[in-house]
Amino acid sequence: MRSDESIAAIATAPGRGGVGVVRVSGSLVPAMMEKILGKRIAPRNASLCDFLDATGGAIDRGIALYFKNPHSYTGEDVLELQGHGGQVVLGMILARCIELGARIAEPGEFTRRAFLNDRIDLAQAESVADLIDASTASAARCAMRSLQGEFSEKVRDLVSALINLRMLVEATLDFPEEEIDFLAEGDAVGKLGSIRDKVNAVLRSAQTGSLIRSGIHVVFAGQPNVGKSSLLNRLSGEEHAIVTDIPGTTRDVIRQSIEIEGIPFHIIDTAGLRESEDPVEKIGIARTREVIERSDMILYLADCSRGLDEEDGKILASLPGLPRLIVYNKADLSGKPAGIEMDGSVRLSAKSGEGIDSLKSRMLELFSLHEPAETQFVARQRHVSALRDADAFLEKAGKATQAEVFAEELRLAQDSLSRITGEFTPDDLLGEIFSNFCIGK
């Protein structure tokens, strides 16, 4: 929330091809410019530059634009780096900005700064609310998803070790008469060391991304025999089906993963959502529902010749309120032309492949509309930066010579981690103390 901090974000929607933009705003911009571009560039001039990494090697080559305050979108110094658009490259540019002291922008933060610095007028400001709300919701979904599975387990394990250490330290400080002197008996150093090992292990795996999922989840639904299988085959046949191991889900939930312009789309089949008495199947159904709740969009397939009937209405009503894309299959049989309709729905023929490109472009469009800037990648960057911050405090804790200073660094480490795990209040900590020690007179 600090407005003296510099913030960075990928400003273009992912997967749109062509140009991708990383935007940085704040007082660090002039200094960062020198590092990333190797020089200062004149305001308001497009300069063709190499974007450099820490070793001076080029990450990408593109256009750099510098806007000096207050003549910028946010009213602060702003640097825009227009690269080649791929998620990986943009991610590296963003990571470089963060390495140089910026932090990842909160949802809507550029717009908020613009408003607070009087850079946008009242009418524009009215859209701020919606914007922040929409991007917050998608960011929350991203964060939740990336916390599934092994990554989340490791983070939780790490946090509980930290809580345990804090509990001992705080109990020693707040209850000196209770015959608990943890620090005197002390394995504080050992415990701290093992926590730092855990942080570093999680950090390593988070950086390689092996524990964090990425991509967009699409619920694929429709009545039987409308051609779901053939559409899936068509989509995957053309794009090489990717088989991935995705932590926290099972193969039977994800039917298929396809990639459109570099964005992985995980197709979740609703076929498993039938009434069942079988206990094993019931677990499967619950799991499927969970995944559906956390999805990004719904792809609903109907028969072109029938349109949406009562049964379709029932199925749609049972699905969560996510962005929807209605697809009418069997265009070839109806004789109607394939393509995008006025209402945004897509008519196609899975059999002939006609209209498939329209579907793909609509999927990208719908996705980018509802995922402004906040991608899995960004969510992962947030986790990484939280873990790094925590580690820096833990390192300082290791150097503390006094108990209350040790405690202070541990508190700040946990504050950093709470950006991943949610708030942990002093009262929560006291709760831990009281349930583990018999305290009080």
Place this chain on the structure above:
Amino acid sequence: MEYHGLLDSTIPRAMHPVKFDVIVVGGGHAGTEAALASARMGRKTLLLTHNIETLGQMSCNPAIGGIGKGHLVKEIDALGGAMAIAADESGIQFRVLNSSKGYAVRATRAQADRMLYRQAIRRRLESQENLWLFQQAVDDLILEGEKVAGVVTQLGIKFSSETVVLTAGTFLSGMVHVGLKHYQAGRAGDPPSLSLASRLREIDLPVGRLKTGTPPRIHGASIDFSVLAMQPGDEPVPVFSFMGNAQMHPRQVPCWITHTNERTHEIIRAGLDRSPMFTGVIEGVGPRYCPSIEDKVTRFADKKSHQIFLEPEGLDTNEFYPNGISTSLPYDVQLALIHSMKGLENAHLTRPGYAIEYDYFDPQYLKKSLETKKIQNLFFAGQINGTTGYEEAAAQGILAGINAALRSAGREAWSPGREEAYIGVMVDDLVTRGVTEPYRMFTSRAEYRLLLREDNADARLTEEGRRLGVVGEERWARYCEKREAIERETERLKSTWVNPKMISAADSERILGKAIEREYSLFELLRRPDVEYRALLELDPAGMAADSEIAKQIEIQAKYHGYIERQEAEIESRRQYESLPLPADFDYRKIRGLSAETQQILNRHKPETIGDASRLSGITPAAVSLLLVHQKRGFDKEKLTA
């Protein structure tokens, strides 16, 4: 606040005025601090108590201070309050807890002579200008619409006032439990407040029930001290008040330590079927950190022994307070469990232990000035806000007293921030988070713990206290003198340099731990963890006595320097939006970007500032962003919130 001679009836010996500025109901730790603060500010103040003899009564253990609590006492003192100096005048054993740890977590604790403490408080009340005492229980509040205008006593006497501070402690619908027997009382030996309690329930303030307890008392003549461990006070004897000194202390006596054992625990377990706690008779929630002995034995069954402190109740009494065995078990079980402990085999109990249930009001319905949001000019302080402890009560009392006085004078409300005082931490916790059990202060509640120390309470609050009008001439003069001395000496240390040419490597290594390789100021050297002020005197004999308050304060500041700077930077960055005001009567459902849940939270709490809103549980950074945007636009512009 300005008065010119006797005509203004500012001397309590004169007849009381027709209308008071502030009426304080209740004469416990909250009420007495509230009344004294308001009167110090020159407001005509009435203190109503059901019994003048029990003004300043310590209902539970005879001690002031401790970790977190001592911090509060020093803050009350920095604002000119009575608690610290009364402890200095009545303390019979003083200790500094955590003295082996850093200054931020050190805390003073005094065992007090109950009677001397009451006298010290009463003497201050009786000699305070602008303060009238009157003995009558209060039965009703006089309301004018949504505003309080006075009180009605048990005899139907009406007192009118601008403001009322209610500090009813555990008296509201108080219910005492001993075993399965129970009766209505404010505490043992005092009647409960029933009419007032039901009146407050009628006003529809959100009320709940809490529980607390106290141990039986023991006659000292029946304790075998020869087999007990003695716990003497510290030497040199600590002092509580900025204005106090060790010569004020009465004779010092030790405390004693015994332990529960497995037989004690068996006796307790055998009595649980007659425990009001374990049979569900008591519904109120008790504090987790101050559990009854039956609670401890049940919840921590593997712990074979608990430490019990035997604390003297005073110099002129032989009663002892066994700290650590608060209980509401039946009397026969109490007797047996006491007798099972070493040194207490033949103990005579002078009073049974008991639990008490009482009404409290959800503090989330208070402003930070401790004024109720519902009834204007009505302030709540102490246990009725869901806290426990004399210090917590007194701290709220002084704050409520100050704010009632400010209101009656048409001045703006005041409340310290979380970065300024433990009082600020407590009030912020109470009004933004509410309570689920009696709230007690701990240092771990303060995120700026390294800034909020006992040793700098004066520097944090005395200037503000002076501006408010609660700090008198003498304290102010002494404070200014200390502040200037610290500034002078700090400047001198910063501008006195030593270099390797002036001092031999051997000396430098001996004095500083390692030889200096370049020029340093004395202040820089003092920042090293292992260099004490005392050592600097060897390099520079012009310094002051190393044990002076000034030298100590400079040394502490130097040692925490880096951390203090970091915390101050954090505070500064928050300040940008921390105090931006939010409207009291705005319907947050009008902000369409907020989720329904967020709207509900904001509508329920009606936070006073953006900072307050940000600390409510369930408020996300994005919601704070939205509030910032709306705050800037202005909440009243209908068009913007369509």
